[in-house]
Amino acid sequence: MSARWTREGRNRPAAAAPAAASARLQRPLGQGPAFAAWLRRARRLDLPHALVVEGGSGVGKTTVLQWLAAALLCPSELATEEPCGVCRTCVRIAGGGFPDLHVLERAVSDDECKEGAEPRKSYHRITVHQVRDVQERLLRHPVEGRARVMIMACADTMNEEGQNALLKTLEEPGAATFLLLEAQKPEELLPTVRSRVQRLRVLPLDEATIRRELQQRIPARAAQHETAAQLASGSLGRALLACTEHAVQLHDLVRATLATTNGLRPLATAAAVLQGQKEMRTSIEAARTFLWLLRSELRRRRDALAAAESAPYPASTAEPWTTWLESTLAAERELDLLIPPEQVLTACLLDCRGA
Ligand SMILES: [Zn+2]
Numbered sequence: 001m002s003a004r005w006t007r008e009g010r011n012r013p014a015a016a017a018p019a020a021a022s023a024r025l026q027r028p029l030g031q032g033p034a035f036a037a038w039l040r041r042a043r044r045l046d047l048p049h050a051l052v053v054e055g056g057s058g059v060g061k062t063t064v065l066q067w068l069a070a071a072l073l074c075p076s077e078l079a080t081e082e083p084c085g086v087c088r089t090c091v092r093i094a095g096g097g098f099p100d101l102h103v104l105e106r107a108v109s110d111d112e113c114k115e116g117a118e119p120r121k122s123y124h125r126i127t128v129h130q131v132r133d134v135q136e137r138l139l140r141h142p143v144e145g146r147a148r149v150m151i152m153a154c155a156d157t158m159n160e161e162g163q164n165a166l167l168k169t170l171e172e173p174g175a176a177t178f179l180l181l182e183a184q185k186p187e188e189l190l191p192t193v194r195s196r197v198q199r200l201r202v203l204p205l206d207e208a209t210i211r212r213e214l215q216q217r218i219p220a221r222a223a224q225h226e227t228a229a230q231l232a233s234g235s236l237g238r239a240l241l242a243c244t245e246h247a248v249q250l251h252d253l254v255r256a257t258l259a260t261t262n263g264l265r266p267l268a269t270a271a272a273v274l275q276g277q278k279e280m281r282t283s284i285e286a287a288r289t290f291l292w293l294l295r296s297e298l299r300r301r302r303d304a305l306a307a308a309e310s311a312p313y314p315a316s317t318a319e320p321w322t323t324w325l326e327s328t329l330a331a332e333r334e335l336d337l338l339i340p341p342e343q344v345l346t347a348c349l350l351d352c353r354g355a
Helices: 032-043 061-073 088-095 128-138 160-171 207-217 219-231 236-242 245-259 266-274 280-308 315-336 341-351
Strands: 050-054 101-104 148-152 177-183 198-201
Touching: 032 061, 032 198, 050 061, 061 088, 061 148, 061 177, 101 128, 128 148, 128 160, 160 177, 207 219, 207 236, 219 236, 219 245, 236 245, 236 280, 245 266, 245 280, 266 280, 266 341, 280 315, 280 341, 315 341
Parallel strands: 050 177, 050 198, 101 148, 148 177
Antiparallel strands: none
């Protein structure tokens, strides 16, 4: 498996994706003194052997992981606080071509899920085949770095067999070997795994920082910045996603759906969300984006209603909103369980009828 590392979160918008060749290591924003202390330890190779980097979707876990991996691997003797970010090692870490950095992630194409593909991958799980494959590679000596680093994206989706296989490496990782696990829901990891790792929580960004970053990164889409910052809940990844044309279209669809309480057509709406998505992966991403926007819009309306009634969520109002919001969360979990996106969306929209 090649150590590809070009993603920037699960819902990363294609428009904001830098090409691998021109990838630059990004310094994480707004992570404070606790993270600075972890970085100094990484520079001294004094990091715990296994660390779970946790936080909500799109909050910047990937950027934090990459910077931390670079802090372990960057050979610059002048950079004692953090990686230099510009040496050949740092550049290759950003581009996904550094031999001592092993990246595990779920499948991103249909080919990787096919019978006979080595190691077998899945769209939904980190498989035991992937865990065993990386364990073999971690047994070898570092090729050129000062350490060997494994980054596992979406480690909370690792199947139970995979987690049990990983225990061996967590107990005896070998010299200068570091496992960095990314997890949105660390509670999904087995207690035996959790007891062997330390945790680093990625902090959400404030709206002003998000607006400033959007202004710098995608000034051409200024019309979307304000809405995107409000929808983002502290996540720059989500803010960038909200500025893409596709997300703007899906947001319009959410508003149109909620505007037609009597004429809501779940099947037609699900078809509109998934229109033009040819691969399973992109269908799931479109469904996730729609569900996130639907939840944000439901929350906004609930809060507006509560404010108008000048009481926080009166019992009569709170109950149906809670049901609808929970329905969007349940739908996201169903996407993880291989249930077809059109079915998930249709069922969720039936639940939200009357919102
Ligand atoms: Zn460097």
